[in-house]
Amino acid sequence: xxxxxxxxxxxxxxxxxxxxxxxxxxxxxxxxxxxxxxxxxxxxxxxxxxxxxxxxxxxxxxxxxxxxxxxxxxxxxxxxxxxxxxxxxxxxxxxxxxxxxxxxxxxxxxxxxxxxxxxxxxx
Amino acid sequence: xxxxxxxxxxxxxxxxxxxxxxxxxxxxxxxxxxxxxxxxxxxxxxxxxxxxxxxxxxxxxxxxxxxxxxxxxxxxxxxxxxxxxxxxxxxxxxxxxxxxxxxxxxxxxxx
Numbered sequence: 001x002x003x004x005x006x007x008x009x010x011x012x013x014x015x016x017x018x019x020x021x022x023x024x025x026x027x028x029x030x031x032x033x034x035x036x037x038x039x040x041x042x043x044x045x046x047x048x049x050x051x052x053x054x055x056x057x058x059x060x061x062x063x064x065x066x067x068x069x070x071x072x073x074x075x076x077x078x079x080x081x082x083x084x085x086x087x088x089x090x091x092x093x094x095x096x097x098x099x100x101x102x103x104x105x106x107x108x109x110x111x112x113x114x115x116x117x118x119x120x121x122x123x
Numbered sequence: 124x125x126x127x128x129x130x131x132x133x134x135x136x137x138x139x140x141x142x143x144x145x146x147x148x149x150x151x152x153x154x155x156x157x158x159x160x161x162x163x164x165x166x167x168x169x170x171x172x173x174x175x176x177x178x179x180x181x182x183x184x185x186x187x188x189x190x191x192x193x194x195x196x197x198x199x200x201x202x203x204x205x206x207x208x209x210x211x212x213x214x215x216x217x218x219x220x221x222x223x224x225x226x227x228x229x230x231x232x233x234x
Contacts, residue, residue: 106215
């Protein structure tokens with residue numbers, strides 16, 4: 001059974017930093033690309049970032065480019081999202097999501113989601 | 124920003140058929156696959172339809188997807204109370220440097 005468990009969320013002041021982690025199990029971790037998707041309170045889904053199976057290719061939404069960094073440790077079956085220079089508009093539940101392929105491209109899709117971790121940016 | 128437009132709400136009585144539309148453009152739906160996700164209240168999204176019209180194992184055949192031009196649709200036939208949820212379409216957008224996009228979401232209410 002595929003499981004994705006996010007952690008690291010919490011309350012942070014504007015301008016601060018936070019690192020989210022997502023521990024995966026139930027599949028061969030290094031064989032699949034992963035994504036982070038967020039959902040602001042009462043709002044829709046917003047794609048944030050993605051990383052290929054090897055970690056050699058990374059992708060970011062324009063809204064977080066230059067502030068967020070995605071990485072993965074295939075020896076620990078864990079993907080990370082380092083979030084710097086946080087803003088109030090980054091407040092959201094952040095979901096870790098597995099893609100159906102090693103690559104992140106137009107033919108792939110998210111097939112499993114974690115339960116999410118809440119990030120609140122407020123003074 | 125959502126570049127895929129969905130109606131904010133849809134409703135039906137048990138047993139009815141409900142259809143949700145997802146309108147995009149040539150850079151997303153017009154040239155790429157569409158997926159649909161279901162988000163039950165208080166839960167994470169789950170995959171409902173992939174590659175326009177394919178159902179993952181375990182998804183009832185009451186759910187079906189289609190695509191035509193720059194629009195896609197999700198149909199729920201034989202509506203049940205447990206189908207009350209938010210539904211999101213999603214596609215790759217060629218104009219956004221490898222960014223995936225989601226629809227604005229549709230709340231389905233079972234009357």
